[in-house]
Amino acid sequence: MKKIPDEIIECLNENNSFLILIHQKPDGDAIGSAIALGKGLKQLNKSVDYYIQVPIEEKLIFFKEIECFNQSLKEKYDVIIFLDCSSYEFAFKPENFPEAKVNLVIDHHKSNYCYGNLNFVEITGATAEIVYWLLKALSVKISEDMADAIFTGISTDTGSFQFSNVTADTHQILSELYTIKPNFASLSKMLHNQKNFCQMKMTGAAIHSMEIITDTPIAMMVLDHETIANYGGALNISDDVANIGQNTSGVIITALLKEVKDGEYRVSLRAKAPYDIHMVALKYGGGGHERAAGFTFCGDIDLLKKDLLDVYQTQRDANA
Template structure:
């Protein structure tokens, strides 16, 4: 099925909807929030009754986004006939009890590989720079004017998901849509300041502690930092404050893969992977029951931090050896 056909299916589902629930993944990033709020603005413009929910709420650095005040932690007791999953690789990502929503029509809009098309209508394209790219095309199909509210959310989503246009998903379409949003009144300098230059002091104190845990693999191809629950308690911070920390180990000279271990309440570790492009971290994450993109992936793993760190170090070093071997054989 072509992307155009999928957009038509999503358009049909949204136009026929009476009451819509918008969901995004736990620990939301700029794409999850921006996509949700951009679509919310469009559906409200169509006169739809619409709620937007994220179990972790809006991250502190995104509270300024237009319509952010509409985000609730739990769905209202209501009869939703349509549920839209945004930026969710699978239906469990929002972290909600889905049983009350089984009777609704599910719409799935996402750009993660391996999504599986779990909705009744699916707009999934791993080639999209961000889920917000797909939301923008849905708004166009709905013939909803993209005003300043939607434009700000779409631009912010693309800015953050491309790492300020530094990552490999910063393709021509990313710049094209970003340019269109600027023409609709978005100020790139102001958005960047609001997202990146309004950090709470406690977040920087947490970062200081996290960077002290930096460790490298034997041949310096992987680097890791660790966040413990004790660090959160000592600095009065939370999970949302860790957003972006994984890019520090990734930025180390000579490192191919950076990853962050975050201790969870049940003793497991949530692992965020970031690659500079030559090693596929989605493949590594899948070996631990996770998934994601080639350059950005995640998994939840049981074990001690030391055990998990060593397992990933070994896997990255092995992937590096495989890469070198293929290069020698090719040439």
């Protein structure tokens, strides 16, 4: 881990009231990072509010700190922290945006354009990794709850340590977390394997829908509106199912499309190194990383197939 700039530590140490914001449709890294940092700042006697989009994924609601989410909102804060938000637009924000002396951006997305007055953007496996180093630098004592939150962030954003974003730093943090809590086995299984009945059935339907775009290593899965409605109407599967496409032998790029409403899809993309699909997400106003990205798509699925094909062929030729 590179040294944390002094002004970041000073900003957290010398201010007293904080509002934590994370991205829309919060995932394990966003929630875990918010909880670990929020609890850490509270330990330093800071006042911390959270403004978070609900509902939160079922597998993440075990954190007690979630009771503190969306409790109160001041008109003015010392610092508003944007955590795990690649862009200002993608952050989930209150309509009447509070005043703040500092907008502090803490993130790990390559596409982050540093929209704060103070920015700490490092390309790591998860924002939770950065939060861990911040807590250490602030001399916070990491509790078991906070260790769970950090584990949740890192484990979900690295696909249970299987993605290419895992580094020696990632494992170093993990090894330190194991000195706080003897094991994370049940948390890990809950985060990655456990699904409710409807999620299981939807996973099956997604796999059943899988097609390989002719003569390419591109897999596409579509959960239409009717299928989703059949299983309760909640769009609460994504990461793991998109990864399943990538587990198919020979597949390099996977697109999982969930039809939110008629003709509007929430798309999750995955790619294997050295392929980079995040520009497809950017084109449609989404964001993400080189190998995992997401966006909302309206229109003809054939056009999306063509985009994926173009990206694949261009990069294949460039790497040939």
